[in-house]
Amino acid sequence: MSLLEVKDVNKSFGGLAALSNINLSVDEGTVHAIIGPNGAGKSTLLNVMIGLIEADSGTVEFDGRSLSNVSPHDIIQRGIARVFQTPQIFPELSLRENVAIAGLARRDGKFKMNALQSPRRTAEVYDAAEDLLEDMGLKDLVHEEAQHLSRGDKRRLELAICLAAEPRLLLLDEPTAGMSRHDTNQTIDLLKKLAERGTTKVVIEHDMHVVFSLAERISVLAQGQIIADGAPDEVRGDPKVEEAYLGG
Ligand code: ADP
Ligand code: MG
Numbered sequence: 001m002s003l004l005e006v007k008d009v010n011k012s013f014g015g016l017a018a019l020s021n022i023n024l025s026v027d028e029g030t031v032h033a034i035i036g037p038n039g040a041g042k043s044t045l046l047n048v049m050i051g052l053i054e055a056d057s058g059t060v061e062f063d064g065r066s067l068s069n070v071s072p073h074d075i076i077q078r079g080i081a082r083v084f085q086t087p088q089i090f091p092e093l094s095l096r097e098n099v100a101i102a103g104l105a106r107r108d109g110k111f112k113m114n115a116l117q118s119p120r121r122t123a124e125v126y127d128a129a130e131d132l133l134e135d136m137g138l139k140d141l142v143h144e145e146a147q148h149l150s151r152g153d154k155r156r157l158e159l160a161i162c163l164a165a166e167p168r169l170l171l172l173d174e175p176t177a178g179m180s181r182h183d184t185n186q187t188i189d190l191l192k193k194l195a196e197r198g199t200t201k202v203v204i205e206h207d208m209h210v211v212f213s214l215a216e217r218i219s220v221l222a223q224g225q226i227i228a229d230g231a232p233d234e235v236r237g238d239p240k241v242e243e244a245y246l247g248g
Contacts, residue, residue, distance in 0.1 A: 001027065001028045002025040002026065002027055002028070003026055003062065003063060003168065003169060004024075004026040004049060004060070004061070004062050004169060004200075004202070005024075005025050005026075005059075005060070005061045005062075006022055006023060006024040006025070006045075006048070006049060006060050007023055007059045007060075007061075008021055008022075008023060008057065008058040008059070009021070009022040009023075009055045009057070009058030009059070009060065010055060010056045010057045010058055011041075011044055011048060011055050011056050012056060017224050018041045018044045019041050019048065019055070019224045020224045020225050021058075021225070022058070022224075022225075022226060023226070024045075024219055024226065024229075026169070026202055027200075028168075028200050029200055030200060030201075030216045030217060031191075031195050031200075031201045031203065031214055031215045031216050031217075032200075032201065032202050032203070032215060032216070032218075032219070033204075033205055033211035033214065033215035033217070033219070034046070034202065034203070034204050034205075034218075034219050034220075034221055035204075035206070035208055035211055035218060035220055036206075036220055036221035036222050036244065037222060037244060037245055038206060040221040040223060040244075041221055041223075042173070042206075042221055043173055045204075046082070046171055046173055046202070046204055048060060049067075049171065049202065050067070050075055050082055050171060051067040051068065051069075051070040051075060052072075054068065054069075062079075062080065062169065063078070063079075063168070065078075076165055079166070079168035079169060080167060080168070080171070081162040081163075081165050081167035081169070081170050081171070082171045082172075082173070083158055083170070083172040083173065088158070088161070089154070089157060089158065089161065091146050091147035092145055092146075092147060093145065094144060094146070095129075095133055095138055095141055095142050095143070095144055095146055095157055095160075096126055096129050096142040096143060097129075098157060098160075099128075099129035099132055099157070099160050099164045100122070100125040100128075100164070102161040102162070102164035103125045103128055103129060103166075105165055129164060130142055132160045132164055133157075135160075135193070136156040136157070136159060136160045136190065138153060138156055138157065138160065151179075151183070152179070152183045152186060152187075155175070155179075155183075155187060156190065159190065159194065163194070167199060168199070168200060169199070169200045170194075170199050170200070170201045170202075171202045171203075172191075172201065172204065173204045174205060175187055175191065175205075176188070176205075176207065176210055177206070188210060188213065188214060191203070192214060195214070203215065208245070212232045212236065216231070216232075217230065217231060218230065218231070218232055218235045220235060220238075220240075220241050220244065222244035227240045227241065228240055228241050
């Protein structure tokens with residue numbers, strides 16, 4: 001079943017066609033990668049997918065309902081989470097508090113520093129937060145202030161924050177961008193672990209190799225158009241894809 005449906009989407013910036021006639025469907029429970037060279041339109045497509053950028057024409061439906069004119073709070077409540085390129089965390093709060101606040105945000109519709117002041121709710125959300133942090137390999141750091149984390153651990157915290165909202169759809173824009181080979185491999189392992197949780201995921205990547213081991217379906221974007229779409233094995237051997245990468 002399709003969870004997210006993009007139909008005939010076009011988006012231009014000035015005279016530049018960033019997206020041309022995009023049709024894409026993300027099936028529930030799958031990991032769907034969108035790859036392509038720099039400037040292909042990947043981030044624009046992701047922003048259109050979550051209603052952050054309004055398309056010039058075409059539609060985006062999540063779970064059968066349109067995403068036009070949806071506020072960021074509604075996005076969270078509808079079950080869509082996005083991993084930002086820059087982590088959105090409260091630096092002076094502990095890891096556990098950061099994750100707990102995100103867990104409460106799903107219900108309240110917004111991230112609030114004072115969300116944890118109701119003791120009735122805290123025990124439960126703290127337990128859930130600690131479980132998630134343990135899954136992310138951050139068990140020993142639950143009481144640490146977020147600002148003291150290494151870059152790789154911040155990425156892990158950010159994923160825990162996203163998962164705390166129990167999203168039905170998780171979107172990641174170049175999760176390994178700027179990372180060393182070592183951190184990239186660790187992140188791939190982490191994403192594979194996440195895949196086991198069954199959350200539907202859209203992963204945007206510039207580096208093809210990151211997604212071939214991760215995704216069940218790959219859409220290739222070049223110059224604003226989808227030039228290939230299928231299982232990793234189908235996409236890998238496609239001459240159009242190689243050309244797009246060599247040319248880009
Ligand atoms: P990718 O994420 O694949 O690298 P982007 O979606 O960021 O590509 O960009 C696609 C094209 O659209 C690029 O040529 C980029 O310069 C242009 N673009 C993206 N966002 C804007 C914007 N807000 N204003 C003008 N041009 C933009
Ligand atoms: Mg981008």
